[in-house]
Amino acid sequence: MPITLRELAGKLALPVLAGDVSRPVGWVHGTELEDPTPFLEGGELLLTTGLHALRDGYVERLVRAGVVGLGFGTGLSHDVVPSSLVEAAAKAALGLVEVPREVPFIAISKAVSKALAADEYAALSRTSEAQRALTRAAVRAGVGGVVRRLGQWIDGWVVLLDAAGEPVHAHNPRLVPDLTAELARLKTAGGLASAAFELDGVHVFLQALGSRARGVLAVGTARPDPGIVNTAASLLVLALAQHDSVDAARRELRAGQFRMLLAGLPIDGLPTRFRVFLAGEPPDDTVFWAAVDGDIVVLADEFDGVASSEVDQSGVARGYREAQQARRAGVRTFEDLAGSLKVPDGFADALLRPLDAETRETLRVWLTHHGAWDPAATEMGVHRHTLRNRVRKAEQALGRSLDSPGLRAELWLALHREGQ
Structure with missing residues (x-):
């Protein structure tokens, strides 16, 4: 001071x-x-x-x-x-x-000049230290780290707004006033990239980040320091550009991994069994997702979207087709397709009549797991050899081989109808 x-x-x-x-x-x-x-x-x-x-x-x-x-x-x-x-x-x-x-008067002039020089040096030192701290935050924590560190340095509030004016990152968000009018003026000011004004005793800075499509940095403080704010804005432009590049690379990587799964090649990090979902919006990174051919595909146990039946990594291609079929039919899951099909009356009774209740339940579980012996046996609590014997018993009762995809589809439809 x-x-x-x-x-x-x-x-x-x-x-x-x-x-x-x-x-x-x-x-x-x-x-x-x-x-x-x-x-x-x-x-x-x-x-x-x-x-x-x-x-x-x-x-x-x-x-x-x-x-x-x-x-x-x-x-x-x-x-x-x-x-x-x-x-x-x-x-x-x-x-x-x-x-x-x-x-002497000159002693007064020297004292003031020395104090002003010391104050200017302190301000430059503080700005330099702040620049180093903000740069470290950008490297270590990205966009959110810069916003938090800036808020700490200016002892005020900071909010990063997207192009729609919605907050993305904030420090002391409860202190942020309504900036709607000021943001509207900045947006319509014919190329104006920044604005500074006082609001209820607080110095407020608005700084457009490069192209306005990237958003606006809003800062409020009782200790205005435009140099520090400008440094933070420059770092945010770089961090956002880097984030865009990294995000694009991640999207390409996930798309490549999904194509590997379609080709039958496994990848790390997926659950043993899951469903293939077609979602409307990209989710967060807590689940695997990929943007492929205009679809947002999510591989998870549960998610909000059109779903396939349960599959493992070897069945992703089939699951993807099932989810697409369910979407075209206007149902939420592939299993719901059976309920949406028109079949003759008495179809289920006629097909299932030779099978007792235990055999019907065995086939329902086995078909749910797409003919996979171990997971079906585990769900039923029996040995896989017991499961195989029950399936052979069903083939003998039906007089047809369950290796036939057509018979499996008919049984699945009939068992689903029976359970309605």
Whole structure:
């Protein structure tokens, strides 16, 4: 923070005579003009020896010009500071200090210049440190890490909004005000990439991230530091571009893995048995999914979508076909296809009549597992040899071989009808 008039007076042992001495000193200027205000910018500590009489209205003009304080040198034109000046400074709340002759004006200028240089160096150091911290966050944690680290540095709130204005990542989200109007102005400002304003005492920055399609960084803080915000925005543009590249590579990898499964080649990380789902939107990465030929295909035990019957890795191609057939038929699962087909009355009774209840249940489980012996035997709690014997018994009763896909389909349809 810049040095205040009180701190300066304490540093150089200058007596404080009147007014507000808590304001920071932006510069020091010595003058003996009766009206120096045309040469001032505001924020100055004005030094004078009172060589010429200070006429009425002198202090008021200084206040209007934004002067933060007046240093009156004694021991030259005046032995003491005129009481009228002290009274005027007190009335106008202008900080007034006495500068004894043994304290040269140049010492005050040097002290302020040194303090300003130290403050600027501290600000540059802080910005540099923040840039390094934000860069580390981008490398280690990506987009979300940059947002969190920025929020910590500015001690405020930060939100990354997508192109639709929806929050993607946020720090201190409960503090974020309604920015709808400001975002709309930024969007329609004819190429404007950023905006800065004050809202309820908080400095707010809006920064479009490269192409506006990438979103907007919104920051609110009581300690504005545009340099840090700009650094964060640049890192976010890079991180988002990297994320897009990585996401595209992952999509290609998953599509390639799914094509391997279609070809009968196994991959790691899948459950033993699952269903093939056709979903409307890509899920998160807690389940395997791939975008293939316009479909979002999900391999999972349960999911919201059109599903095949249960398969293992060797049956993914069949499961994919089943899910597509179920979608074309307008049903939720491949098993529901049986209920949607039109079959003659008495079909199930006629086909299943030679089979007892145990054999019917055996065939239902076995066909559910697509003729796989071990999983079907496990579900029924019998040895696979027992299961084989029961299936042979069914073939003998039906007088037909269950190696026939047509018979399996008829039995599946009949068993499903029977259970309705």
